[in-house]
Amino acid sequence: MLLITSAYSLKPKQMSEAQIKSLEEEFEARIARDEKIEPKDWMPEKYRKTHIRQMSQHAHSEVVGMLPEGNWITRAPSLRRKVALLAKVQDEGGHGLYLYSATETLGITRDEMYEQLHTGKAKYSSIFNYPAVTWADIGAIGWLVDGAAIINQVALCGTSFGPYARAMVRICKEESFHQRQGYEITLKLAQGTPQQKAMAQDALNRFWWPSLMMFGPADDDSPNTAQSMKWKLKRKTNDELRQQFIDQTVPQAELIGLTIPDPDLKWNEKKGGYDSGEIDWDEFWQVVKGHGPCNKERMKARVNAWENGEWVRDAALAHADRQQERKEKQAV
Numbered sequence: 001m002l003l004i005t006s007a008y009s010l011k012p013k014q015m016s017e018a019q020i021k022s023l024e025e026e027f028e029a030r031i032a033r034d035e036k037i038e039p040k041d042w043m044p045e046k047y048r049k050t051h052i053r054q055m056s057q058h059a060h061s062e063v064v065g066m067l068p069e070g071n072w073i074t075r076a077p078s079l080r081r082k083v084a085l086l087a088k089v090q091d092e093g094g095h096g097l098y099l100y101s102a103t104e105t106l107g108i109t110r111d112e113m114y115e116q117l118h119t120g121k122a123k124y125s126s127i128f129n130y131p132a133v134t135w136a137d138i139g140a141i142g143w144l145v146d147g148a149a150i151i152n153q154v155a156l157c158g159t160s161f162g163p164y165a166r167a168m169v170r171i172c173k174e175e176s177f178h179q180r181q182g183y184e185i186t187l188k189l190a191q192g193t194p195q196q197k198a199m200a201q202d203a204l205n206r207f208w209w210p211s212l213m214m215f216g217p218a219d220d221d222s223p224n225t226a227q228s229m230k231w232k233l234k235r236k237t238n239d240e241l242r243q244q245f246i247d248q249t250v251p252q253a254e255l256i257g258l259t260i261p262d263p264d265l266k267w268n269e270k271k272g273g274y275d276s277g278e279i280d281w282d283e284f285w286q287v288v289k290g291h292g293p294c295n296k297e298r299m300k301a302r303v304n305a306w307e308n309g310e311w312v313r314d315a316a317l318a319h320a321d322r323q324q325e326r327k328e329k330q331a332v
């Protein structure tokens with residue numbers, strides 16, 4: 001019998017084809033039984049790599065996602081709004097940290113992940129390359145961006161890789177607070193003066209389509225979906241989640257008297273959901289490839305933060321070394 005204790009203890013190169021096949025079959029059977037795969041379990045190299053790709057990109061999105069809203073903390077219109085926004089932005093940083101830690105269990109270091117982000121090798125969500133130009137945008141980000149993030153992430157609570165699934169359970173709880181605070185900001189503006197309502201509508205107009213793009217390309221153009229569905233990394237496809245978001249969000253807009261900026265939006269009785277207009281996929285790919293309104297600004301902010309924080313990292317490491325030395329001396 002073949003005993004495997006760690007994903008890294010026996011590399012595929014050292015195994016015979018028959019051994020690998022048997023491990024793969026056992027792995028697929030575990031996925032079929034809806035068992036969670038844990039970091040020390042054997043897994044196909046492609047499973048490990050695709051998780052590192054998606055999870056690290058997810059972590060980068062959380063951290064880059066702090067920037068558009070962070071920019072509004074000092075300008076929030078009241079102390080209450082400031083406190084809530086500050087807490088929300090901190091939460092997003094925390095989500096990034098859980099996700100980086102969960103990704104590290106797959107054998108990549110945090111420094112490697114940062115390097116991939118800073119050199120443009122790794123992606124982060126397209127949505128954060130759009131600017132937050134008015135206070136109403138902070139409402140729209142909470143309502144729509146966090147709303148879309150939750151729909152995606154509730155599905156990921158059932159993902160097959162244990163550390164990712166567990167991180168998602170906690171993150172979803174916090175995201176639902178974020179979505180509500182965003183909807184409440186938008187609601188208050190929609191019930192305010194005509195100028196305030198116009199601001200809320202303008203924010204919805206600018207954030208609606210980019211929010212739909214968050215779910216990724218249409219299923220037919222999504223190279224990763226088929227395999228990720230088989231491995232239960234994804235539990236729903238990009239289009240299924242996008243449809244769920246539209247069906248959930250349209251009544252929320254109607255309730256507060258705002259109009260979704262899509263002339264083709266129409267309830268389809270037969271499918272029990274809305275039909276909607278075509279997404280501008282050229283715009284989506286332009287933003288993904290680095291040519292969105294704020295891509296350069298966002299990367300510059302992250303790289304500066306990394307470089308300016310070097311002395312903090314060095315000091316923390318020197319402190320940890322000294323503590324360790326002291327402990328070792330005391331033990332002698």
Ligand code: FAQ
Binds near residue numbers: 062065126149238
């Ligand atoms: N932006 O084959 P697929 C949040 C890339 S968290 C940029 O369909 P996949 C919280 C994709 O990476 C938001 N790139 O890929 C918050 C792939 O390129 P690659 C982040 C995108 O992975 C709120 C290529 O296109 N959430 O918002 C995008 O199967 C407020 C082909 O696409 C997550 O990351 C995009 N929108 O499906 C924080 C959730 N879409 O890697 C602050 C986890 C696709 O092959 C404030 N991720 N691409 O070079 C996922 O569910 C999936 O990765 C998808 C993409 C659905 C995003």
